[in-house]
Amino acid sequence: MKIFASQIARQRFAVICLLGAVLAGAAGFAGGVVWTRERHPILKEATFNNLSASYNEIMKEYLNGAEPKALIDGATEGMVKSLNDKYSKYLIGDNGEAYVQNYESEVVGIGIQLRQEDNAFIIDSVIKDSPAEKAGLKADDTLQAVEGTSIKGMELDKLIEQLRGEIGSKVSITVSRPEQTEPITVTMTRATIPVLTVTYEMKDDGIGYVVISRFAQKTADQFKDAIADLTKQGMKGLLLDVRSNPGGLLVPTITIADQLIPKGKTILQVVSKEEKSTQTYKSKQTVEWKLPIVVLTNRHSASAAEVLTAALKESAGATVVGETTYGKGVVQRFSQFKDLSVLSLTEAQWRTPKGNWINGKGVEPDVKVSLPDYTELTALPTGTIMKQGDYGDSVKTLQQMLKALGYDPAGAADGVYDEATKSAVIRFQKAEGIEPANGETADSTMNKLMEELQEKLKKEDYQEQKGSELLKGLIASITDSSASQSSTK
Structure with a gap:
């Protein structure tokens, strides 16, 4: 240990230490400011002061008072709107949650579909194996009350909110039935209800008809099950209907394409901002698809529906029948915040397997067929x-x-x-x-x-009729070719 030689030396050392502490503090503060500005680039913008000053003035002086969250949500909403991009959006709270639920594979409820008729809510259909079916509810039952409280004058959204809830929770509803004079009250335990985005049926001549209404989390699984069942029934050709399909999630779209498009063939190319990078998706098909495919489209087929249509047309030789599709060739990624709000932002654009941009253009059908005007x-x-x-x-x-x-x-x-x-x-x-x-x-x-x-x-439905006609011809051609090869052998 060293000992100071004099009082002056001790004072000089103290001053040096004090200056060092001040300089260290200043450096730390400056570093903190730089770090904060790098982490939050908005602070670098001169007009951010306008936002901050406006917020402070509103909170301090606005006559009717204001909620901080509402102000910040409004600012974020306005910021996204300023992009002038019809696909980018900021959805606040419950609206954001509803947006996310739109892509989920199931909801928690009792399993009924409602229609509103003359100020009454009537059960349109009851989902198979749902709590409602097990409780004996039927189509055309009219809802009267939920938990003993009349629903007269209630908005549909509010009624749906009351019927849904946490899995395992109970709800009591009262209905009236046309052939009965007394109302019926049943108590049900809420359960998960699958959201079906794929429906199908076997038509004449071995045509498997599959409708995809949108692309949600379980759409690829539902499609796979539909194809498996149709195959057991002897499907000879696939009539795939994506008319009025607004799109949805890319992952299930790619998975469906993997099943139908030859291995190694391109499904689509996703191009990032300023074309800095391109991600090419190629088919990972594991079982060869051998049946002819016809795709039905209309001008409301959009986004992921266009991805699948273009991929089938250009990489699998499918025939497209109907109308030119909507023309949404951009990709949104969405993120959900802790308060359930959602930012859905356009971050990329995509090209067809042959490198065609479709944004604002759409996918052209091979055979153009229109529907009667009343369908619009x-x-x-x-x-x-x-x-x-x-x-x-x-x-x-x-x-x-x-x-x-x-x-x-x-x-x-x-x-x-x-x-x-x-x-x-x-x-x-x-x-x-x-x-x-x-x-x-x-x-x-x-x-x-x-x-x-x-x-x-x-x-x-002239589009479906034409699609079926073309598919029958393709099936007959394959059958004749197979017969010819057999006779040659």
Whole structure:
């Protein structure tokens, strides 16, 4: 240990130590500022001061008061909107959770599908093996109460929220049934209900018809199961319907492509910002697919539906029938925050296997086929009554529906609910047994109109008819080729 020689030496040492501490503190502070700015680049922007000052002023002086979270959420929402990108979005809280649930493979509930009709909520269908089916609920039962509280005047979203809940929890509902005078009350235990995004059926001549409504977490599994069942039934060709499919998750899309596209063939190319990198997805097929494929599209087939369509067309030789697809050739990645809010941001774009950009262009069909005009009509608003004297777009849609079904209002679809429109509605109501046949369009009439249009489309689905016709020809060609080879041997 050394000893200071004098008091002056001790003082000089103390001063040096003090200066060192100050300089170290200053360096640490400066380093902290630099680190903070590097970690939060927004702090480098001069206009960030405007945001901060505005926030402080609002919180301090705004007459009606403000919630900090609401202000910050609003700022984030506005920031994303400023991108002028229709696909990028910031969804706050429950809206973000609903966005994520849209891609999940199951929901927790009782297993019923509802329709709203004349201010009442009616069970449209009961899902097989669900708590509702086990409790004896049936289609056309009308909901009256949940947990003993009347649902009269309740919004559909609020009702769905009450029916859903945590797995294993119980819920009691009361329904009325057409053939019974007394209401029925049942208590059910909520369970996981699978969300089906794939439906299928075996058509004539060995055509396996598969519809993919969107691409969610379990879509690839559901598709695989559908193909396995159709194969057992003797499928000879696949008619794949992605009409009005809005897209969804890329992973299940790639998995389905792996099953249908020859191994090693390109499925798509994902190109990053400023084309700094390209990720090419190639098929990892394990079992060779040998059956012909026809894909049905319309102008509402978008995003992941276009990825699969283009891949099948360019890498698997599939025939595309219908209309040019929507043209969404960009990729969003979404992240969910602790408060359930979601940021969905456009971060890449994609090309078809042959390197074609489709954004704003779409995938062209090999065979163009259109559907009747009535298939583009929007749904009529539920929970309202349209009557003589009303006017607007909904009335115009009603007139177009009536005309398509052969109940012409005897005039142009001008959006005015006149005497001719009322008369056409009365004719339709009488023909369908809707009471009272008073010429007013309430939910019961609206729902029946939609049902009849769907039935009409089954007979006039020219895209499906053309797809089936082409597929039959391809199947026959393969059969003849096989027969020829056998006879040669």
